[in-house]
Amino acid sequence: MIDILSLTLSELSEQMVPLKQPKYRAKQIFEWLHKKKASSFEEMTDTPAQLRAALKLDFCIKSLNIQKTLVSDRQDTVKYLYGLDDGNKIETVFMSHKHGNSLCISSQVGCKMACCFCASGMAGFIRNLSPSEMLLQLYQTEKQQSPANCSSIVIMGVGEPLDNFDNVIRFLRLLESPDGHNMSLRHVSLSTCGLVERIDELRELKMGLTLSVSLHAVTDSERSAIMPINQRYNIGRLLTSCAEYYKHTGRRISFEYSLINGVNDGTEHADELVRLLSAKMSRGSFHVNLIPINVINEVKFRKSANVKAFAGILEKSGVAVTVRRTMGADINAACGQLRTTSFSD
Ligand code: SAH
Numbered sequence: 406m407i408d409i410l411s412l413t414l415s416e417l418s419e420q421m422v423p424l425k426q427p428k429y430r431a432k433q434i435f436e437w438l439h440k441k442k443a444s445s446f447e448e449m450t451d452t453p454a455q456l457r458a459a460l461k462l463d464f465c466i467k468s469l470n471i472q473k474t475l476v477s478d479r480q481d482t483v484k485y486l487y488g489l490d491d492g493n494k495i496e497t498v499f500m501s502h503k504h505g506n507s508l509c510i511s512s513q514v515g516c517k518m519a520c521c522f523c524a525s526g527m528a529g530f531i532r533n534l535s536p537s538e539m540l541l542q543l544y545q546t547e548k549q550q551s552p553a554n555c556s557s558i559v560i561m562g563v564g565e566p567l568d569n570f571d572n573v574i575r576f577l578r579l580l581e582s583p584d585g586h587n588m589s590l591r592h593v594s595l596s597t598c599g600l601v602e603r604i605d606e607l608r609e610l611k612m613g614l615t616l617s618v619s620l621h622a623v624t625d626s627e628r629s630a631i632m633p634i635n636q637r638y639n640i641g642r643l644l645t646s647c648a649e650y651y652k653h654t655g656r657r658i659s660f661e662y663s664l665i666n667g668v669n670d671g672t673e674h675a676d677e678l679v680r681l682l683s684a685k686m687s688r689g690s691f692h693v694n695l696i697p698i699n700v701i702n703e704v705k706f707r708k709s710a711n712v713k714a715f716a717g718i719l720e721k722s723g724v725a726v727t728v729r730r731t732m733g734a735d736i737n738a739a740c741g742q743l744r745t746t747s748f749s750d
Pocket of ligand 1: 562697699740
């Protein structure tokens with residue numbers, strides 16, 4: 406069965422040839438799938454019944470089923486546990502802000518990267534998500550939240566998006582398709598732990614999205630201790646790649662730095678962060694997003710008491726810095742708390 410939601414419009418047009426359908430038919434079906442969010446061929450009432458029957462033989466429309474929904478105390482965050490067609494589960498988080506709503510989507514079932522502060526990889530890696538499964542997190546959640554919609558997307562849920570490169574790029578192409586959901590990639594942020602070769606590949610595609618890079622430490626030994634990926638791509642290599650990314654795309658890099666009490670939150674860390682970034686990156690080519698660490702059961706890390714002072718040092722040195730507002734921590738929906746196998750235990 407062909408996963409029809411993962412096909413681009415031109416691929417769908419090719420599929421219409423053996424079915425002897427006029428050209429406009431592909432666009433009509435594509436709009437049913439991506440604009441009207443149809444979940445069955447039966448809904449496509451302006452297409453011939455014979456065609457719908459033929460489509461059902463070769464194509465499937467994937468679906469996500471809601472297994473559980475949790476709403477935060479403040480009512481501003483909703484976490485969905487979605488079941489996939491093969492029984493695997495993923496989490497998606499809807500967040501409402503004053504300026505609009507954003508959606509945090511997962512890119513893999515599980516994760517290989519094993520960052521020690523993050524719950525997403527604790528149960529290992531199971532499989533990549535298809536482009537359709539990423540789109541469906543948006544489509545399904547918007548249906549639930551209707552009439553509210555999502556004005557921005559962050560690919561910061563479970564998984565390392567650049568480890569599922571082709572599917573994530575296809576997802577982005579479908580997302581921005583004018584005949585589909587038609588979302589500008591200016592409203593999309595993709596977060597990576599730093600797969601350098603993939604960052605270089607992404608750079609060549611010159612997409613308008615925001616690249617967020619999980620840095621979290623200022624020396625190789627400290628970064629390797631909490632993020633195993635640093636043994637493959639060290640900080641120097643990562644920052645060189647980030648500088649090149651900015652040079653080619655003109656898009657500012659957002660460096661994520663999760664502050665962990667007594668681990669990476671000292672004054673000396675802040676000073677070194679300024680030095681490191683200033684040495685490798687031009688001013689104005691990046692900003693730093695500080696994330697107060699969110700506690701997960703498996704690790705003994707605690708929240709830093711030094712967030713304000715840390716931010717102050719960066720600011721004073723002229724480094725653009727923001728502190729990420731924690732949302733949904735009470736329902737385990739905050740950064741690093743999303744999982745594959747369980748739901749808020
Ligand atoms: N795989 C991607 C997306 C991860 S989630 C990446 O590594 O960037 C988005 C951000 O949350 C990343 O910066 C990640 O390092 C961070 N994060 C993970 N666990 C966290 C935790 N327990 N507290 C705060 N931030 C965390």
